[in-house]
Amino acid sequence: MGSKLKDFKKRVKFLARPIKEYVSNSRVRENAYYYHQLKKNSIKKNSVLLESYHAVSMTGNVYAIFTELAKSKPDYDFYWVYAVDKDPMMECLKKNFLIVNYTL
Secondary structure, eight states, X not given: OHXXXXXXXXXXXXXXXXXXXXXXXXXXXXXXXXXXXXXXXOOOTTEEEEEOGGGOOOOTHHHHHHHHHHHHOTTSEXXXXXXXXXXXXXXXXXXXXXXXXXXX
């Protein structure tokens, strides 16, 4: 009997942890909203959604992919997901390319 109760408590804890985190952590709620929007909305033709690791930097692989796509597909719209309001890299990109952004 004690073993079954212990097992039940572990399962309840396991199931309650994500709910508790969702309620207490605004970042978790924002991420859940963002992923819900990605699933809910359709993909627009001739558009590309770009997001770097945690949306904090526009460097590295995602930037290399963007520059190649921007050269080869100038008629495409590029959607960047980023969390930093005043990123000098983003300001430079906005001046040189048509970028529609979604800021977290």
